[in-house]
Amino acid sequence: MDNLLYNQTVFFKNKPRIVGNYSIVGPKEKEGNFGKYFDFAMEDDHFGEDTFEKAERKMIEKALLGAIKKANLKKHDIDLFLAGDLLNQIISSSYAARAFDMPYLGVFGACSTMAESLALGSVFVDGGYFRNVACATVSHFSTAERQFRFPLELGNQRPPTSQWTATASGCSIVSNKGEGPFISSATFGKVTDYGITDVNNMGAVMAPGTMNTMLAVFYDTKTEPSDYDLIVTGDLGKLGSEILIDLMEHHGVKLGKNYCDCGQMMYKIEQQVLMGGSGCGCSASILNSYIINEMKKEKLKKVLFIATGALLSTTASQQGETLPGIAHAVVLEI
């Protein structure tokens, strides 16, 4: 293989560590497979606010505060807040940042935002520019549905390939000292478009981008799937992860039992979510609950976390554009 083909990975020498992690989910996610691992579950989707957008903002605020507390830090210890969400102009993150007296960078990578913010946060910490960086994302089913699809009360059926936007938020504090799993490398993905136009088939949109990033990780870090205790993709859903397995096999990489997908795992089958969960909160909440907690217990020692996103806009897809996907990866070790 050509050496120049992949050089998308940055390696961290100073072991930026995740010292605090907090996850918050909605009632439906609480009933799902990971219900007992989340730090906090809301009783209803309104979270005491009068609109869903305000509820979403409150979720990310709570996730940030929770993570700071779990890291045994104070608010003024946070040098940078890196966050993103799915709404137009990422209002949930920006408006949440308004309430905190800390520098803020908004990031958008659709559902890949968690890995994107973690990777960027690690770069800042590893480079010695900042001591503590908070990386967070949030998504809310009802706000996403309103923005991307149809009104909540419209009596339509969801197509069989559609995914369910998770009402969830996760926040990690990346720090230059402390205890916790460290980020050994981050791989930034390329926007990949394989000509899918169906907005209800996000898995198929994101799978090729995920394949590209995954191949880059294995090539750049000179590892193979069996070197990891867990390879977890963001939210390809059931169909998307099946496609990914096929695509990887096509490139000579066999994904084994240590591969799984957050979207596919989030809900139980009887919750009728078709292909599984999606939304940037889906992978963020599972990373910041189950995965990091298991790593702290050293049950998982090396994890490849790839968050995947479909960079769609309703305007572009109405104009007949195909849907591009992207994926970013971080390798977590303990």
Place this chain on the structure above:
Amino acid sequence: MHYRKRNEMYNQYVNGKIPKTSEWPSLFNSFWVGGLICIIGQGINDIILELMPTLAEQTAWAYTLIILIFIGSFLTGIGVYDRIGKFAGGGSIVPITGFSNSITSPALDFRSEGIVFGMCVKMFSIAGPVIVIGFVASTLVGLLYLII
């Protein structure tokens, strides 16, 4: 253009990969729910004519439709119509109650953005095309009848 070729192949592959479910159960559900809504409409119409036998047929239908629109709108408001819709699909979209649902649901949703620019502007975000196309096509037919 090997990209185009690749994309074509990928699309073909994905289409083959999409799980195929039988359409008969959903067709059956939309059949009986749709039929039931029509029976309810017929029942309302019969009752109206029973109560007011002097009413012209056309007027009785107008009242019937208004009552059905009320029911559809109310069920949307209390959050029931979307569940019927999930079960019945076309069975609850095609009847006039579905038209009513498609007006009430965005109105409810965008109430949070204000009455004028939220609710009133978005009210026809789904049903708008129905009214536009209906007006255009019917007026053209009316004008056509004038010529011939």
Place this chain on the structure above:
Amino acid sequence: MLTYLIVFFVGGFICAIGQLLIIKTNITSARILVSFVLVGVFLEAIGVFDKIASVAKAGINVPIIGFGASLTKGAIAGGQAKGILGAFAGGLEAVAGGVVAAVLFAFIFSLIFKPKTKKS
């Protein structure tokens, strides 16, 4: 009783066609409504609608096809009675009750109720 049976089967059949369109072509509900309104306009334009309606009654009046048919019926009748202005005004006149009802109820209910998150 027979009427009700016919109503059920005709209405159900029309709705099932709508569902078939949704499954096969993946089109949204707005497009479904538009196509059925056009069917109504067409049936009325060729003068078949009334014949079907005399047998099927609510089976064809309750589906949105009936909306398209009344629009057209109004436009044609208005055109015959009052000329060009009638053709413009007749359609809206015929469906005004339904459209205003839909708007009014939507307005009232959205002041009373709040949208709820879908359970599944």
